[in-house]
Amino acid sequence: MSSPSTPTRGRPARLDRARTLETALDLLNQSGLDALTMRRLADAMGVQAGALYRYFATKQDLLTAMAERMLEGVDTTAHAADSGDWSDRLATLARSLRTALLAHRDGARVFAGTHATGPSVLGFADAFVGVLREAGFRDDDAARALYTVVNYTVGHTLEEQAALQAADGDPESVGTLREAVTAGTPPYPHLSATLPTLTSTDFTRLFEFGLDLIIGGLRARRAPSAGD
Template sequence: MSSPSSPARGRPARLDRARTLQTALDLLNQSGLDALTMRRLADAMEVRAGALYRYFATKQDLLTAMAERMMEGVTEAAVADGGDWSEQLTALARAERDALLAHRDGARVFAGTHATGASVLGFAEAFVGVLREAGFRDDAAARALYTVVNYTVGHTLEEQAALQPGDGAPEGASTLHDAVTAGTYPHLNATLPTLTSTDFTGLFEFGLDLLIEGLRARHAPSAGK
């Protein structure tokens, strides 16, 4: 008689790294990061929980691999259209956000890891390369990478937290609206429609544009140099 965490008799479970990762991403999309456990993953694959450790020694190892998988193809899609350095950086940031939004709690998974696989490092290589080839100093290019990636991940983290599956509207916006209107906050009241807006793409683009223009003003090489 088989148990939920062991394969049925006479039908060996097909266990490999790629299938394990895909199943983990499926579970993430179904139930979110908090519900993703090694035991639940093993049950979904009809194997004993210990079998998963052949590929992932810890859950953190699994999450790191999931973050890497999320970034597959992102760089190629972002740089396909070319453009100047600012257009390429904008495309890379947008592509990263889209990749994280494609998975429930994608930003939470990515933020808690330090993936160093070909997809993540390829993204970083492309980003830094765009700036260095445009004449940015090495230190400015590296710091710009951290700044834009941290902004993108942080923004997406808040975006996904606000729009949990099944709600359709962010609970935080309603809470903020009630708190502001109940108090004496004239400046917040004047800007409340924007503060409580669910136009997360517009908000992301505003911040990204500020970062790009800041890089242009402070670090871009002068024309003719």
Template sequence: MSSPSTPTRGRPARLDRTRTLHKALDLLNQSGLDALTMRRLADAMGVRAGALYRYFATKQDLLTAMAERMMDGVAESAAEAGEGDWSEQLTALARAMRTALLAHRDGARVYAGTHATGANVLGFADACVGVLREAGFRDDDAARALFTVANFTVGHTLEEQAALRASDGEPADPEVLREALTAGTYPHLSATLPTLTSTDFTRLFDFGLGLLVEGLRARR
């Protein structure tokens, strides 16, 4: 009897954890998270669906492993870019995380809700906490700041990626908001419409991150 990983249609067996993760990320970038299923991944690997469960017991296990892979090199790249005081180092770490998530279609959706404990995610977290502790923050404040910065980064990137239409990658039509404001009485929103409809997501991210850093500076 053939094993669950016996290839179909005579193709050679090429299944291992690393190759499976690479293929899963390829499929994610091609079609998005909603289209990524264990069956489709198995078909792309040329194996039976049950073979994947050797490495990933559930799809959530697969997503957690994908999140870990996305964070590969993030802490190291931030260390190279973030010279200066603690605020510049922390800012570099957050920017590097955003860049890593944006590198993959629906990257923030994949990362959100996972609790990876691999070297990439833990290395990033350790770097964030280390920067703050060495700057004189209390241990509990450093840990909470890690959650705050990471959650802001993931949340912002979720909205940023959601604002791009999956079909062609173009920003959502700002006319939708403009028409909604015209239909009602929202003077303050109307006054700030150019900013509200801006697609300069990097500037928006840096503004929010700056607020967090200044809040931490005041607390320190």
């Protein structure tokens, strides 16, 4: 007797690791992370829930594999030493990470809760650290800069996706901050003066501002080389 994931004669297998991941990402994009359960994933694949545990022992294992898959399309070879200044290459990598997370609903939430160690995630990290080491940064500074930029990018994208989903679900929520500031008691003069920027939905400009601050700090910390 065949199991739910065993192919019968003339039929392809209904369950394998790659197809499971693709189906999980499809469900994530359709309904979000909160609605993604092992049971719902099994139903979508037409198998018993227990069959999924052949590939993923827990839901956390599944999410870790999904995080790895999200970074699969990031091209780290485009950031080699001959492709420009180190700061430009670093910014390109950070932008690529943000783009990869934005490509999936709740992508940042999935990535933030995992510690993937597959070739896509490690390849990205290695390329990032390599840019800084080749630019003359100390090894420990290069490693800490990796955490700083990744944490900033993931955190920014998490807030960005949450704001975009809130706006889709409740258009009036966009004006919540504006109303709270303008009608606030006591008054908030500094927030009122900067309200157009605080309520802006130009998330790319906001991301670039923070990224520029980080790179500026790294540039100030970098030891000058003989050629500088």
